[in-house]
Amino acid sequence: MGGIAQRAPSGRQVVDYDRRNLALYAALLDADDAGRNWQEAASSLMQLEVACADAEACWRSHIERARWIIGDGMEAAVGAFSARPVSDRH
Numbered sequence: 001m002g003g004i005a006q007r008a009p010s011g012r013q014v015v016d017y018d019r020r021n022l023a024l025y026a027a028l029l030d031a032d033d034a035g036r037n038w039q040e041a042a043s044s045l046m047q048l049e050v051a052c053a054d055a056e057a058c059w060r061s062h063i064e065r066a067r068w069i070i071g072d073g074m075e076a077a078v079g080a081f082s083a084r085p086v087s088d089r090h
Contacts, residue, residue, distance in 0.1 A: 004046050006058055008065035014073060014080035018065070022081065025066035032063060 004024075009015050018025070024045060031041040042048040042059040049055060069077045 004048070004058070004062070006054060008061040010061070010065070012073070012076070014069070014076045018069065018077070019081060021062070022069075024062065025069060028059075028063045029066050029070070038063075 003020070005017060008021075009017055027045050028041060031045060038056060038059050039050040042055055043050050046059065046062070048058060
């Protein structure tokens with residue numbers, strides 16, 4: 001599955017995986033809002049083989065994480081995304 005984890009993080013803390021996949025989360029939300037079915041979004045945005053048994057669970061965990069970030073996780077996300085990663089500090 002490349003850079004996509006089988007399951008998105010599920011904790012109440014924003015992690016580096018969220019930072020790296022913020023654009024994916026936004027695209028998944030846009031696709032969902034546009035009424036695209038999960039198979040189309042999972043295939044085109046996540047390059048998942050939708051015939052695989054775990055594809056829907058993978059997609060679902062990522063869309064749920066995206067919804068958490070723009071909802072209950074917004075405060076944590078703003079803090080995490082506005083902070084520079086430690087490796088970028090001089």
